[in-house]
Amino acid sequence: MKKSMVIAGIVTIIFMYSIVFSQPTSAQPALPHQFWGKAQDDTGKSIADGITIRAMIVDTDDGSTQNFTQLVYDGWYGWPLENDSRALYVESEGGDSGDPIYFYIGDINTSQSVNFVPGGATNLTLTIPDVPRILADNSDTSGTTGDPFTFNVTIGEYVDSGDELTVKVNWTHGSLSGNETMIPTGGSNVNGFYFETTITLDDCGSILSYTIYVNDTSGNHNSSGPHNVAVIDNDPPQTTLELGSPIYNNFVTTSTPVYLNATDNCSNWYIHYRIWNENTGWSSWYVGNQNENLITTFSEEGKHYIEYYANDTSVLNNTETTHNETYYVDDTSPTTTLTIGSPNYPSSNDGCNVTSATIFNLTATDEPTGAASGVAFTWYTVDGDYYTGTSFTLSGYGEGSHTITWGSQDNLGNNESGNSITVWVDDSPPSTTLSVGSPRYPSSPDDGCNVTSSTLFTLSASDNPVHGSGVAFSWYRDNGVYHVYSGPFTLSGEGQHVITYGSQDNLGNNESGNSITVWVDDSPPSTTLSVGSPRYPSSPDDGCNVTSSTVFTLSATDNPTHNSGVAFTWYTVDGDYYTGTSFTLSGYGEGSHTITWGSQDN
Structure with missing residues (x-):
């Protein structure tokens, strides 16, 4: 049905032009040559809508060219009877018959040509090969090591959709390589389809080499490459500072080794460092040999800064940001004081006496001021037995002499050499x-x-x-x-x-x-005198008359109740002293005689 309509249209057009041709030729321009037909690839698949059909006519007289275009619609171009705006008319300035006309689908030469005929009408199927084309490579033109690199290409395809295309990039850089499938990001048959993917470049390598491959679902393919892109090393070296032993947090000694180790992605490098201390300030910069890791130490106690960095030998002279770290140098052991609690005697420590319950207290401080690493532990020995702690007694050690040594160690291992005293344990009363x-x-x-x-x-x-x-x-x-x-x-x-x-x-x-x-017993005894017979009168005793044979008897008792007892009884006759409890006045003659008596206790 469509075909018969086209033929009828042609007949009508020819008839109309015949009428036109009957007019005087000198007053009319040359009639155009009309073209229409299918636009397809060599497999018969239609060209997509919107693709430009271009007819280029070459003037054989002067070689000048003219171009005439129309868009593909529904796989056809130039349908004048249905929509005259779709017709493809080719005109000739000179109106010369026989000027060659060349046809293009998009920017592809169909290798088809027709000679111009004024008023001619030609049904011409235009055909191009079914091969996807790489229209543009918009990939990055340079790269930097270790950083992202983006491949971006535009694929020309007048038949297949973007979904029917597979685009890959095969690449090599340094020790890395890949065959990445690129991701479609948009586009059309008219302007081309866009594909993109991003990789990360190797840390080292001066040239990135890559080739783009494109395939459609019919097995048609194309490629572009290899392409080489310059990659510049823009990564500075990385320097680390490590400390040997002894170390505690950021406290060290003058014997602690300081290791400066650098790594670089692919260039040679140099380490630089300088040290500040409280006495002399900053030292001059020290630069190591090429690719030489360095070892140093701090020279004195106190606060120190160390600054360090490395630079490489690349064209950019990549230089690391300067590091600054703070350390405190402590070579001094703690000082420990022993305090002896009560009871102790005398107050001086060495040689004093204590009991087994006396508490000994140890107090430690670390030096130097402002750079002390701190006391790690305090220790003591009793008669050679080692302990750690800050308070103790001598319980269990028995009476007698005991030797105590003590000290402390800081967090860097600086150990006090030890102090010593001798004490005597006395747990016995007098x-x-x-x-x-x-x-x-x-x-x-x-x-x-x-x-x-x-x-x-x-x-x-x-x-x-x-x-x-x-x-x-x-x-x-x-x-x-x-x-x-x-x-x-x-x-x-x-x-x-x-x-x-x-x-x-x-x-x-x-x-x-x-x-x-x-x-x-402060009381003397009590003594009673009894005068025997003969005597006169019978009482009282004092002043009585007796004979030289009259017996005098003394009886004594002691006082108080719990007394010491009578030791002896005594009496005197006219001053003559005697001891005893019975006597007479024999030998004293007649007359007056004075008798005294008593007793003495123990």
């Missing part, structure tokens, strides 16, 4: 002896004896063990009344006296107490 002076009865034992209020009691004390802390004071109680002993003492008041006594040493070790009971 021993106290009570001596009872005269008069007393009996002479032994002390417990239960009789004394008088003038009898002296003496305390004698000695401390234990051999190297004891010494007696601080002695004490006694008389019937519960406490006294600090200051010298020999006496007891007042007749009767029973319970005496407890003891001593305390300089560490507070107190004797539990010894005890005796004594009886004070």
Whole structure:
């Protein structure tokens, strides 16, 4: 149906032009040559709508050219009977018959030509090969190492859609390579289809080489390449600072090695560094040899800064950002003070006496000021036994001499050489002896004896063990009344006296107490004289008359109740002294005689 319509249109047009031709030729321009037909590839697939059909006529007289265009619609071009605006008319300036006309689909030469015929009408199927074309390579023109690089191409395809195209890029850079499928990003058959993909370049390599491949679903393919792109090293070296031992956080010693290690992606490099300290300020910059890692140390105690960087030998002289780090140098061990708690005697540490309950405290400070790494731990030894801690006693070590050493270590291992003292453990109280002076009865034992209020009691004390802390004071109680002993003492008041006594040493070790009971007897005995027979009168005794054979008898009793007892009884006759309990006046003659008598207790 469509075909018959076209033929009818042709007949009509020819008839109309015949009428035109009947007019005088000198007054009319040359008639155009009309073309129409299918636009397709060599497999018969239609060219996409909107593609330009171009007819180029060449004037054989002067070689000039003219171009006439029309767009493809529904696989056809130039349908004058349905829509005259779609017709493709070719005109000739000179109106010369036989000027060649060449045909293009888009920018592809169909290799088809027709000679111009004024008023001619030709049904011409235009055909091009079914091969996708790489119209433009818009990829990056240069690259930098280790960074993204984007491939971007425009694929010309007048038949297939973008979805029917596969575009790949095969690339090599340094140690890396790939065969990436590019991603469609838009476009059309008219302007071309756009494909793109991004890779990351190798850290090293001066040339990126790549080839673009395109395939359609019919197996047609095309390629472009290899292409070479210059890649510049724009990555500076990377320098790391590492510290050897000893180290604690950012504290080091002058023997701690400082390692500066650099790496670069593909160029040679140099390390630079300088050091600042509180005394001399910044040193000059030190530059190592090419590709040489460096080792240094800090020269003195205190705060230090170190700055370092590296640069490479690439054309850009890539230089690393300068690093700045702060470190504190500590070569000094801590100082530890020993404090001996109570009880202790005397107050000086070395050689003093303590008990097994006395607490020893250790206090440590680290140096130097502003750069101390801090105390890690405090240690001590007792008679060679090693411990860590800051407080201890000598419990379990027994009485006698003990050697204590102590010190501290800081967080860098600086260890105090050690301090030493000798102390003596004294857990024993003194021993106290009570001596009872005269008069007393009996002479032994002390417990239960009789004394008088003038009898002296003496305390004698000695401390234990051999190297004891010494007696601080002695004490006694008389019937519960406490006294600090200051010298020999006496007891007042007749009767029973319970005496407890003891001593305390300089560490507070107190004797539990010894005890005796004594009886004070300050009263003399009572003596009675009995005058025997013959005598006259029978009473009173005083002034009576007796004979030289009259017997005088003395009877004595002692006082108080718990007395010392009668030691002896005595009497005198006219001043003559005798002891005994019975006598006569024989030998004294007649006359007056004076008799005195009494007794003495123990």
